[in-house]
Amino acid sequence: MALRAVRTDALALLLLGALLAAVAPPAGADRPASAPLPPPLRHWLQAHQPRLGVERDYGPFVYLGEDGGLQGLSIELLQRVQQHTGLRVQVQPPAPLHTLLDAARARRIDLLTSLRPSPERSAYLRFSRPYVSVPAVLVLPAGQPPRPLSALVGRPVAVGQGYAVEAPMRERHPRVDWRAVPDDAQALRGVAEGRFDAAVVDLASAGHLLRTALRTQASALRVGEQVGFDYALSFAVRGDWPELVEVLDAGIQALGEAERHALVERWLPADGGVGRPARAPRATALALALLLLAALGGWWAWRRRSAAGVPAGPPGGA
Numbered sequence: 001m002a003l004r005a006v007r008t009d010a011l012a013l014l015l016l017g018a019l020l021a022a023v024a025p026p027a028g029a030d031r032p033a034s035a036p037l038p039p040p041l042r043h044w045l046q047a048h049q050p051r052l053g054v055e056r057d058y059g060p061f062v063y064l065g066e067d068g069g070l071q072g073l074s075i076e077l078l079q080r081v082q083q084h085t086g087l088r089v090q091v092q093p094p095a096p097l098h099t100l101l102d103a104a105r106a107r108r109i110d111l112l113t114s115l116r117p118s119p120e121r122s123a124y125l126r127f128s129r130p131y132v133s134v135p136a137v138l139v140l141p142a143g144q145p146p147r148p149l150s151a152l153v154g155r156p157v158a159v160g161q162g163y164a165v166e167a168p169m170r171e172r173h174p175r176v177d178w179r180a181v182p183d184d185a186q187a188l189r190g191v192a193e194g195r196f197d198a199a200v201v202d203l204a205s206a207g208h209l210l211r212t213a214l215r216t217q218a219s220a221l222r223v224g225e226q227v228g229f230d231y232a233l234s235f236a237v238r239g240d241w242p243e244l245v246e247v248l249d250a251g252i253q254a255l256g257e258a259e260r261h262a263l264v265e266r267w268l269p270a271d272g273g274v275g276r277p278a279r280a281p282r283a284t285a286l287a288l289a290l291l292l293l294a295a296l297g298g299w300w301a302w303r304r305r306s307a308a309g310v311p312a313g314p315p316g317g318a
Contacts, residue, residue: 035084035254044243046204049088050110053103055092057183059208060267064094073115073267077131081251096182098162107238115236116164128235128248132264134204136165138224139191146224149173158187158199165229169200185209192217202231204268275314
């Protein structure tokens with residue numbers, strides 16, 4: 001009985017871990033001591049110090065903290081990649097994403113964080129392996145009933161200008177009155193103030209803003225449905241520097257799966273930090289999983305008894 005209990009507890013913990021992984025990092029090998037770079041890449045690193053473009057308000061991935069320093073999941077990940085590879089960067093002044101993309105296209109910036117690949121961007125950028133994925137959601141005024149994007153025909157809906165989600169949303173919902181804004185903070189603020197009927201933002205960004213810069217307006221907003229678009233975020237590199245992509249990939253791989261997972265869990269609550277599960281509710285899903293396991297165990301025991309010719313008795317103990 002003790003062994004069976006240990007197995008059951010272990011299985012429950014494994015199921016819970018899987019259910020809590022609403023935002024999972026990519027799989028990878030266990031962490032080695034450092035990223036093994038071949039001599040050509042080491043020589044390339046010695047000769048190059050990429051210019052890093054950053055957004056001011058794309059928390060929890062990259063943003064300026066109260067002390068004016070850069071913070072966020074992508075920044076911490078990049079710092080660890082630097083430790084493993086020896087990569088050095090020159091941080092450029094923060095700017096909106098569309099400005100950073102223009103600078104990258106003109107090769108005034110060499111490296112960007114927290115970017116989703118797209119066909120348009122791939123014309124002038126290369127991308128590292130993705131290190132995190134989060135869903136885009138619809139945010140509505142708190143006093144309105146939940147409704148999908150398809151019900152917002154002709155209504156003003158905010159979306160980040162130049163964000164990866166903008167083009168797919170315009171293509172899938174052409175009759176929505178899309179309003180491009182510089183960042184998610186302005187999109188959510190516009191919904192809270194009644195200038196927009198809704199906004200499309202990623203769940204992690206919404207949660208971060210509603211806990212920090214927009215916490216006084218959080219009660220005026222509600223997070224609605226996922227819109228069928230996920231942000232699989234990567235580092236982006238100027239198109240003529242494939243060596244830098246190799247360095248970044250080697251650094252990400254060197255962290256190992258366990259460390260990357262711990263980093264993501266620390267920065268990204270499973271519900272996005274807005275009190276709304278990004279996937280199935282944790283307790284309910286776990287209870288259903290355990291109930292299914294119990295039912296399967298009972299069925300298997302009944303089959304063994306039947307095969308052995310043992311009559312089935314009432315459930316429970318003596």
